Amino acid sequence: xxxxxxxxxxxxxxxxxxxxxxxxxxxxxxxxxxxxxxxxxxxxxxxxxxxxxxxxxxxxxxxxxxxxxxxxxxxxxxxxxxxxxxxxxxxxxxxxxxxxxxxxxxxxxxxxxxxxxxxxxxxxxxxxxxxxxxxxxxxxxxxxxxxxxxxxxxxxxxxxxxxxxxxxxxxxxxxxxxxxxxxxxxxxxxxxxxxxxxxxxxxxxxxxxxxxxxxxxxxxxxxxxxxxxxxxxxxxxxxxxxxxxxxxxxxxxxxxxxxxxxxxxxxxxxxxxxxxxxxxxxxxxxxxxxxxxxxxxxxxxxxxxxxxxxxxxxxxxxxxxxxxxxxxxxxxxxxxxxxxxxxxxxxxxxxxxxxxxxxxxxxxxx
Amino acid sequence: xxxxxxxxxxxxxxxxxxxxxxxxxxxxxxxxxxxxxxxxxxxxxxxxxxxxxxxxxxxxxxxxxxxxxxxxxxxxxxxxxxxxxxxxxxxxxxxxxxxxxxxxxxxxxxxxxxxxxxxxxxxxxxxxxxxxxxxxxxxxxxxxxxxxxxxxxxxxxxxxxxxxxxxxxxxxxxxxxxxxxxxxxxxxxxxxxxxxxxxxxxxxxxxxxxxxxxxxxxxxxxxxxxxxxxxxxxxxxxxxxxxxxxxxxxxxxxxxxxxxxxxxxxxxxxxxxxxxxxxxxxxxxxxxxxxxxxxxxxxxxxxxxxxxxxxxxxxxxxxxxxxxxxxxxxxxxxxxxxxxxxxxxxxxxxxxxxxxxxxxxxxxxxxxxxxxxxxxxxxxxxxxxxxxxxxxxxxxxxxxxxxxxxxxxxxxxxxxxxxxxxxxxxxxxxxxxxxxxxxxxxxxxxxxxxx
Numbered sequence: 001x002x003x004x005x006x007x008x009x010x011x012x013x014x015x016x017x018x019x020x021x022x023x024x025x026x027x028x029x030x031x032x033x034x035x036x037x038x039x040x041x042x043x044x045x046x047x048x049x050x051x052x053x054x055x056x057x058x059x060x061x062x063x064x065x066x067x068x069x070x071x072x073x074x075x076x077x078x079x080x081x082x083x084x085x086x087x088x089x090x091x092x093x094x095x096x097x098x099x100x101x102x103x104x105x106x107x108x109x110x111x112x113x114x115x116x117x118x119x120x121x122x123x124x125x126x127x128x129x130x131x132x133x134x135x136x137x138x139x140x141x142x143x144x145x146x147x148x149x150x151x152x153x154x155x156x157x158x159x160x161x162x163x164x165x166x167x168x169x170x171x172x173x174x175x176x177x178x179x180x181x182x183x184x185x186x187x188x189x190x191x192x193x194x195x196x197x198x199x200x201x202x203x204x205x206x207x208x209x210x211x212x213x214x215x216x217x218x219x220x221x222x223x224x225x226x227x228x229x230x231x232x233x234x235x236x237x238x239x240x241x242x243x244x245x246x247x248x249x250x251x252x253x254x255x256x257x258x259x260x261x262x263x264x265x266x267x268x269x270x271x272x273x274x275x276x277x278x279x280x281x282x283x284x285x286x287x288x289x290x291x292x293x294x295x296x297x298x299x300x301x302x303x304x305x306x307x308x309x310x311x312x313x314x315x316x317x318x319x320x321x322x323x324x325x326x327x328x329x330x331x332x333x334x335x336x337x338x339x340x341x342x343x344x345x346x347x348x349x350x351x352x353x354x355x356x357x358x359x360x361x362x363x364x365x366x
Numbered sequence: 367x368x369x370x371x372x373x374x375x376x377x378x379x380x381x382x383x384x385x386x387x388x389x390x391x392x393x394x395x396x397x398x399x400x401x402x403x404x405x406x407x408x409x410x411x412x413x414x415x416x417x418x419x420x421x422x423x424x425x426x427x428x429x430x431x432x433x434x435x436x437x438x439x440x441x442x443x444x445x446x447x448x449x450x451x452x453x454x455x456x457x458x459x460x461x462x463x464x465x466x467x468x469x470x471x472x473x474x475x476x477x478x479x480x481x482x483x484x485x486x487x488x489x490x491x492x493x494x495x496x497x498x499x500x501x502x503x504x505x506x507x508x509x510x511x512x513x514x515x516x517x518x519x520x521x522x523x524x525x526x527x528x529x530x531x532x533x534x535x536x537x538x539x540x541x542x543x544x545x546x547x548x549x550x551x552x553x554x555x556x557x558x559x560x561x562x563x564x565x566x567x568x569x570x571x572x573x574x575x576x577x578x579x580x581x582x583x584x585x586x587x588x589x590x591x592x593x594x595x596x597x598x599x600x601x602x603x604x605x606x607x608x609x610x611x612x613x614x615x616x617x618x619x620x621x622x623x624x625x626x627x628x629x630x631x632x633x634x635x636x637x638x639x640x641x642x643x644x645x646x647x648x649x650x651x652x653x654x655x656x657x658x659x660x661x662x663x664x665x666x667x668x669x670x671x672x673x674x675x676x677x678x679x680x681x682x683x684x685x686x687x688x689x690x691x692x693x694x695x696x697x698x699x700x701x702x703x704x705x706x707x708x709x710x711x712x713x714x715x716x717x718x719x720x721x722x723x724x725x726x727x728x729x730x731x732x733x734x735x736x737x738x739x740x741x742x743x744x745x746x747x748x749x750x751x752x753x754x755x756x757x758x759x760x761x762x763x764x765x766x767x768x769x770x771x772x773x774x775x776x777x778x779x780x781x782x783x784x785x786x787x788x789x790x791x792x793x794x795x796x797x798x799x800x801x802x803x804x805x806x807x808x809x810x811x812x813x814x815x816x817x
Contacts, residue, residue: 205557206554206556206557233728238727239727239729241718241720241725241726241766294553296781298783340715343713344713344784345783345784348713348776348777348778348784349783349784352778353550353781355551355554355709364477364615364617364618364619365477365706
């Protein structure tokens, strides 16, 4: 029997050899395997870690300005604090998609950017002075949206806002929220630099738990849910019929930054797609080059076009998306539709081309 | 000719291959059902989802809540009884009914090999697979040495159809001249040891696998039939199926096929194994060996099986009755041994419109479907239509007025760029499911030549 199996194998091999001669002349062959490890290295070293480092710096500035403001609450210090809040919020748009490693473990993004923020919870926390900011119940009372309320929405005029922070309870809450954002970010960043980076880079297999697959899923999820749905779709009411929610935009209380934050997020999405080093102009291996390796330059072009269209469409909106919802919501729903068009090549074509499983379905196929 | 046929149906042969087949089939099914439960799939596929996709005409077959577990237990006991040949007829009928019921509960989980098991167990209802080496034979103290030859041949025929039809389904331009979808699937196995980063990436290898897979499927039934090529063929069966097992997550199917093809071997092969089993388990040999088993209702059984096989031979060709590209519309795709032919993915979202006011909103599919259901729904027209009706009913019940349901759907097939799939102007809530071509699908804009 063994003899016959061996015979079978060799005949099969012979058969392969024959077929190959016939076919290889007619089509171009891929010379080399695509280097996924290099892609992971580029993601980690040139994009993710530098973005988190910059973000941590931003939060340190924010913290310093907060301390100054609390020490002497006046207009100039409030302006500085607000400016550093906005600056950090913009950089946040570049790190939110990296929901992997410690960030995933800590539910980091839930502690940083759940909106609409719950004003009642914030006020209750302030009043009681005792709270656990890491508790899931407080996810909508912390992070950037909470700061948005504290720095802009807590009173009607700047003078009144400043006045609020003469109250030690408000001072403490503001202080605790910012300190905790920094603390969490430091945990995530330190894990990347001391430990997780190597785990991340070496996990290049094609399994549902490998770095490539997980980060690809995160990336698409971020575009589809965090950007398209949360920033535009939900306020525009696309999931809720005629009810639009002008109060569900990002940075609702400061009013004029919601569009720019969405623009930042889309730019970060674009940059990651082409593998652009954080805050630099050089690009390296990422989805675009992977697709090119798979002979899908057409797809790279489609995705890039649709991102650009989305960006152009976003820029036609009122800087205050809440206002846009109230004055002409059709422009919001149009923007949603344009953004949706990029979901298709990402989620259908790119995933198909790379043959990555998008979810955790482990059923048999046939 | 007529006489030759009559003689054939009177020819008898040793019962060992069929009896051995029964034993292994029963054990494999036991194992498959335990595995299914162990993976948590009963809950995930049949209990958790709020909505289930039904087969046309079988809308009444639904999961039974927590009693679904009982159904699996029943099916397990039945397969155990089949294996040991205890109350065989009742056991195999129970197995056929319970297994088929399970498969009909939700078509999201449709697999060709589940269908294969359903029809195989239907066929086995009519075969004397408990003739010997069974509890029935022991209890009745009647064991038969010989059974009609056609009973064994019918299983070979069914296996032959599966392979041969799977082979001719590969005679299409995507498979042969674009090496699709293997060209997508193989390179993504870059993490396989030894061959992942070189062989799997080679263009010629994708073509070699496509062509040899096609030739394998078409020729293997014949190579198994002839004695001189049988061992070679079985070697190929083992290599082929183990290789697909390594490459793809296809569960039990490779093992079921490897075991099934053993039926092609001569009786002395099975007798030897059965004798070893008898010795190991110290089973009594029944003294009253009868020579010949006479089938009851022989005529009716043969007519039923004639109809059964006619259906098996014709059903895969029903796609010819539809005007559009089979892979695109999937009209006539299932139950036809079209295995691993497509890498198809889609994204389908639904818009609920109030036809009077024109106001609308989009549905978040995850509110109603599991991720697996959403994935399957997104590129299969009958799923899309059924789900659209579910949504229409749901939102009407919720108090929405003048509900119309529109789909925005994009589908990518075998590495072609995704295209619009469903006509976005058609209110799917007004469309009825039927066997007619679905006019609300948009054209494929390409051609796949072949069978």
